[in-house]
Amino acid sequence: MSRGIGKRPTQADIARLAGVSQATVSLVLNERDSGARISPETRDRVLAAMREWGYVANASARSLAGGRNRIIGVYTFEPVFPTTGVDFYFPFLLGMEQEAAELRHDLLLFTSAGGDRQIFRDGSTRLTLADGALLLGRNPNVDEIERLRDSGFPFVYVGHREVTGAPVSYVAADYTTATQELTQRLFALGHERVAYARIGEGEAQPSRDREKGFRQAFRADGRLIGPVWTLESVQDVAGLVDEIAAAGITGLVAEQQLLAEEVRTAAGRRGLAVPTDLSVVVLGDPTGARQHEVDWTGFEVPRQEMGRTATRLLVRSLDSTDNTAVRESVACPIVPGGTAGPRPLGRAR
Amino acid sequence: MSRGIGKRPTQADIARLAGVSQATVSLVLNERDSGARISPETRDRVLAAMREWGYVANASARSLAGGRNRIIGVYTFEPVFPTTGVDFYFPFLLGMEQEAAELRHDLLLFTSAGGDRQIFRDGSTRLTLADGALLLGRNPNVDEIERLRDSGFPFVYVGHREVTGAPVSYVAADYTTATQELTQRLFALGHERVAYARIGEGEAQPSRDREKGFRQAFRADGRLIGPVWTLESVQDVAGLVDEIAAAGITGLVAEQQLLAEEVRTAAGRRGLAVPTDLSVVVLGDPTGARQHEVDWTGFEVPRQEMGRTATRLLVRSLDSTDNTAVRESVACPIVPGGTAGPRPLGRAR
C-alpha cells in the first residue's frame, strides 16, 4: 500500500500522473472562484490521482506561498503543564482550545524552550510558524515582549501587561471593578472601617489593579480611603491582626487567599470570628492557598473566558490589516461566599 | 521602533544591509561546523544588522528547506479539552508535553476540525505540518488511520489499535497483564468461583485485552475458565447479582467502575456486602463512574506515562530511517484498594 516510502507525493508528482501541470493540481485542490476554470473530467482525473497516491499538501510550503496558516501559537513563560502550574494554566488553555476550534484554527504549544524559557533564541524564534501568538505567564520577560512587539508579529497577552514604548495587546481580568464591588459590598453591609492587605510588594500589575478598585470604592462613596497594608511575609500576620483590632477595622479586603486564611486563624486566637467579628473578602488570587474548607467571599478569575477572549481578539487582528494594540477586559464573577457579614453591632471600641 | 510595519525582514534584507550575501546570513544564523567559515568581523556585522532590524527566521521556509520541524502534531478523534473529556485526556497531554519538552519539540494541537473530526479534508491534511503525530481517541475512524498509515506519515496511536492491512505503531496500557494479576489476586485470596462482567458489547480492543487477561489467569492456574457476562445496560445488574448468587461466585472482575458500583448497591440490597461476601475488582475504566467514596481494588490506567512513551517512540522513529510499526505497552499499576478480601468462609451453597 505504502508507495515511495519516506517521501510523500507532491503536486508535481500528481500532475505528472494525471497528465496535467502542477498549477492545475493546485487549482483543483484549492477550488477557488478565481478566474481559472477546470473541466470536470480533468478535475476528476486529478482528484483520483490524489486519492490513489495519498497526496497531502505540505503545510509549510502552503504557508510560505499563501501567507496564513490558521495556527495560533501559545507561548508560556513558565512550563504549562508541569505539575505546579497545571491548575493555574489549564482553564486558559481550555478557553483557547474552544475558541480556536470555533474559529477553525489550531493551537501550537511552544513547550520546547526547556529550562530558561525565552522566545528568541539565536536570533530566531519558532513562534513565527504560527500566524500569531497568545502569550501567557505571571513572570514574563519584558524585554522579549517588547522585542516581539517591535518585530511586528501579532500577539495578545493574556493578563494585564504594560510595557515601555508602544503598547501591546492584552486581555485582562477586571480586578479593579470586582475589587470595587466587593469593597462596596462591605460598605453596604454597614462596615465603616475597611482596610486592604496583601503579602508581597504589590508592584505587579494585578496587585495595582486591585488596589485601584479598593480606592475607587472609597472615592465613589466619598469616603476617606482606608489603610492599605503590605506585609513582607506570612510572619507579619499577627502584627496585622493587632493593627486591625487597634484600628477598629471590621472589614478586610485580602489580596491573597493565603493571607485571608492566616488572618482568620490569627484572629480566631484572639477570639475574633469570621465573619461575626470581622468580615473578609478575598481577591481571587489562590496563590499558596492551603485549605478549601472555607467558602470565601470574593471573586473568581475568569480564566477560561480570558483564554477565549484573547483568542478571539487575536484572530480578529489577524483578519484585519490594522495592527494597533487592542485591550479587552473580562469581568470577574463575584462569589457570594460566607465570610462577609454585617458589621458587628455594639462593638464600639 | 517598528520598522516596515507588516513585513518582517528576510535574510536577503539583512544581507543587503550588512553588505553580504543571503547565504552568508544563513551561515551566520545556523553556525554549523560545516565547511564554510565566516570571519568574526563579518559575523558581527550580520548579527548587528539582525538585531537592529529584529530579524526572525520564517519557520515555514526553514522547515521547507530543512526538512525537520521539531513539531509533533496531536490529533484527537474527540475534542480534547471540551468539558466531558477533560479529565480523561489531560493526563495524556501532560505526559506528551513533558516528554516533548525534554526532546525539544513543540506540540501542535489539532483542534480545528470542529464538529465531525476527520484528519483528511478535501484531500489535504494539516497534520503534515508536523514531523509526526500522536493520535488519540476512544472512537477513532479506522479508515482515516489506514489512509494516514498508507500516506507514509509517521504517527503513534495512544491506545491499542489493530487495523486491517499493515500494522500501525501504538502505545497501549497493558490491560491484559493487570487484569491477569488482579484475577490471580482473587485466587490467592481463596476465591474459587470468579466471574467477569462488563457493560456493552465488549468488541472494543481494550475490552478484549481485559478479557484475555482474565482467561490467562485461569489458564496459568490450570483452572476452568469462569463465566464472562456481558450486560446490555445498567438495568441488567439485578439479574447479574441473581446469577452471581446462584453460581456461588465470590469474586467478580468488573470492567467498568460504574458496573462495580451498581453491583455493590444491588448486592447490598440482598444482604451481600463488599468485600465480606463478595470481592470486586475494577479494571480501570472510570466510564460513567458516579461516586468516589469507595476505594476500589483495581488498577490505574497510566495515562501520563502512555503520553510520554508515545512521544518518545514517535521521536525515535522520526530520528531513524526505519519506519516499521512499533508497539510498546505500559504497565498498569495495581491499586490495592479495599474491595477484594478473602473468600467468605462457610458459605457452602
Next chain:
DNA sequence: GCTAGCTGCTAATGGCCATTAGCTAATTTC
C-alpha cells in the same frame, strides 16, 4: 616565480506551493 593549499565568501539550486499572465483551441458573433 610557480604551485599548492587555505580562508572567506557567493551564486545557484531546490524544497513545495499559490497565483497570475498569457497561450491555444474551440465556440460564438455578425
Next chain:
DNA sequence: GAAATTAGCTAATGGCCATTAGCAGCTAGC
C-alpha cells in the same frame, strides 16, 4: 468566413531558507 469571445489549461514567478560547489584572493612552500 473573419473577428471576437470564451473555456481550459500552462509557464513562470515568488515566497524564504539551507546547502553545496566553486571562485577569488591570499599565504606558504620550494
